[in-house]
Amino acid sequence: SQTIHQWPATLVQPVGSPLSLECTVEGTSNPNLYWYRQAAGRGLQLLFYSVGIGQISSEVPQNLSASRPQDRQFILSSKKLLLSDSGFYLCAWTRRDGSYEQYFGPGTRLTVT
Amino acid sequence: TQLLEQSPQFLSIQEGENLTVYCNSSSVFSSLQWYRQEPGEGPVLLVTVVTGGEVKKLKRLTFQFGDARKDSSLHITAAQPGDTGLYLCAGVTDSWGKLQFGAGTQVVVTP
Numbered sequence: 001s002q003t004i005h006q007w008p009a010t011l012v013q014p015v016g017s018p019l020s021l022e023c024t025v026e027g028t029s030n031p032n033l034y035w036y037r038q039a040a041g042r043g044l045q046l047l048f049y050s051v052g053i054g055q056i057s058s059e060v061p062q063n064l065s066a067s068r069p070q071d072r073q074f075i076l077s078s079k080k081l082l083l084s085d086s087g088f089y090l091c092a093w094t095r096r097d098g099s100y101e102q103y104f105g106p107g108t109r110l111t112v113t
Numbered sequence: 114t115q116l117l118e119q120s121p122q123f124l125s126i127q128e129g130e131n132l133t134v135y136c137n138s139s140s141v142f143s144s145l146q147w148y149r150q151e152p153g154e155g156p157v158l159l160v161t162v163v164t165g166g167e168v169k170k171l172k173r174l175t176f177q178f179g180d181a182r183k184d185s186s187l188h189i190t191a192a193q194p195g196d197t198g199l200y201l202c203a204g205v206t207d208s209w210g211k212l213q214f215g216a217g218t219q220v221v222v223t224p
Contacts, residue, residue, distance in 0.1 A: 032210050043119075043201060043214040044156070051209060059211075090155050100210040101146065102203075104155030 002027035006091050006105035014113055019064075019078040021108050023091030026072065031093040033074040034102065035066055038088040050074060086112045116140070117204055119215035126192055126222055134187045134218045136202035143205050145185045146212070147176055150199040159187075192222045 003026045013019060025031055032051050036044040046059045048066035056066050063082050067075045074091055088109055092102040120135045136145070144163040148156035160169050162178035162185060169176045173196075175188040189196055199219050203212040 034211075041199060041217065041219055043216040044203075044212075045214075046211060049209060049211060057209075092155070094210045099161065100144065100205045100212070101158050101161055102210070102212060103158070107153070107155050109153070 002093075002103065004091060004093055004103060004105040006089075006108055008108060009106065010109045010111075012111045012113060013081050015083055016080045019076070019081050019085070019110070021076040021089055021091075021110075023074040023076075023105055024072055025093045028072070028093070028095065030071060030096060032096060033068060034092040034094075035074065035076050036090040036092065038090060038107075040088075044090065048076070081112045083112050086110055117202055117213055117215035119200075119202055119218050121218060122216065123219045124221070126220075128193055128222055128224050129191050132189050132192055132220065134200050134202075134220070135184070136186065136215050137184045138204065139183065140204075141182050142213075143182070145178060145182070145205070146203045147185070147187055148201040148203065150201060150217075151197075156199075156201055189220075192220075194222050194224055196220060197222050 005024050034049045035047040038044050048058055050056050050068045053068055064078050088107050090107045091105040094102050117138050126132055146161045147159045150156040160176045165180045165182045167178045173190045177186045199217045201217045202215045206213050
């Protein structure tokens with residue numbers, strides 16, 4: 001069976017500090033991968049998606065970047081965090097079978113102080 | 114941008130009552146998905162509807178896709194406290210599987 005991991009689960013960082021969130025998928029190969037941000041109790045905003053190693057598409061111009069160094073690893077980064085970067089960050093994957101059904105990780109709660 | 118509007122934003126009902134959540138757009142989607150999310154967790158897929166007019170049932174949950182594939186509804190019969198959560202609809206926007214999410218409907222079912 002497939003599983004998706006995210007870490008850390010929670011993070012409190014000061015403004016101006018760097019960020020690295022990691023997401024890994026097990027039990028599948030060549031997935032599409034996605035990073036979302038969610039404001040409290042609201043819908044999801046797509047930040048980045050990747051269809052292969054080193055292939056990253058950005059949906060929203062911002063203070064964040066993403067990388068995919070391995071097939072099942074997706075990393076979200078920032079060089080200098082802003083207060084507005086606070087939120088709940090979710091990683092998701094889909095199979096490439098045309099179903100487009102996304103499977104989400106447990107999320108990372110980021111608070112920038 | 115294909116926008117999805119969900120209504121209502123918040124719904125509080127007693128156990129045993131019925132409820133309906135709506136998801137509307139001016140755009141056509143090839144398919145539409147419904148997710149449920151609990152606090153501090155990632156969304157979990159409930160169902161995917163693909164064909165216009167399609168109706169799918171998942172125990173006490175009934176999902177309908179509009180004939181024109183622009184809208185969908187989720188109906189819960191005899192709601193239970195375990196149905197509490199944030200319900201999100203999402204439309205598939207392209208062949209890469211990108212989803213456009215609605216803002217969500219927070220459902221609270223009290224015993």
